[in-house]
Amino acid sequence: MWEGLDEVDWAGLKHNYGSARDVPDLLRRCARRPADEAESAADDLLNLLFHQGGWICPAAPPALPFLLRLVARPDVPCRRTVLDLVAVLADLGPYAAGHADRLLRLTRSADTWTSVRAAHALWSVTGDTAAAVEPLLAAVRPLTEGTYLPAMLPAVRCLTRMGGAADRAAELLRDVPARDERLRFGGGWHSFVTDESIREAVDELLAAS
Structure with missing residues (x-):
């Protein structure tokens, strides 16, 4: 997974x-346990490589291939956090577009969160809505049956x-806001705040269609 990592002149590059x-x-700590230390390393990378104002530092392009290798491995403890970082680094434009095939493979992940974030990153990088819409539709389809998962x-x-x-998403979800019952989650009833959040998001989707 780390082939080529030590060949990069990291000392000559800058982050935030x-x-x-x-x-x-x-990067190496992201792949190790315990999970809380891996998450801490991923959070540090997000802070170092991406600025909230949108500026992406010179160290981000060479880091991206290794971040993609991390999210391709289900055993990485902080996989979802690293994928969130990949999604924001999609603004690397032409450089990130060179990794579109790897992002496309991740959209087919059995893990819904991984599939959703990869679809978002793929769309951001390539503008290819056809490839990104399908995994997103698959993720939200259970809403039509009253079931909610965080990735939705x-x-x-x-x-x-x-x-x-x-x-097509608007057609699929058109009846969701009219449901009287709360959305089911984890075998129980979902919290009021999250229930309202997903309903508002669906309302915005319908208004935009």
């Missing part, structure tokens, strides 16, 4: 807080941003 010489160690909220929001390309 200076030299990127600490990036290789953080970002899926609905991503579909909304796609506009007309996601009209």
Whole structure:
């Protein structure tokens, strides 16, 4: 997984807080247990490589291939957090587009969260709505039966941003806001806040269609 990692001149690259010489160690820590330490390393990478204002540092392009290798492995403890980082680094544009095939494979993951975030990243990188819509539709389809999973909220929001390309989602979810019952989650009743959040997201999707 780390082939080529030590060949990058990390010390000569910059992240948001200076030299990127600490990036290789953080990448390796993402693959190790305990899980809380892996999550801490992934959070550090997000802070170092991506700025909230949208500026992406020079160390981000060479880090992206290794981040994609991490999310391709189901045994990585912080896989979802790393995938969130990949999604925001999709703004790397032409450089990130070179990894579109790997993102496409991740959209077929059996893990719904991985599939949703990969679809978002793929769409951001390539603008290919056809490839991204299908996994997002698959993720939100259980809403029509009153079942909710956490990955559905970002899926609905991503579909909304796609506009007309996601009209099939509007057709699929048109009756969801009219449901009287609360959405089922984890065998019990879902919390009021999250229930309202997904309903509002669906309303926005329908309004945008």
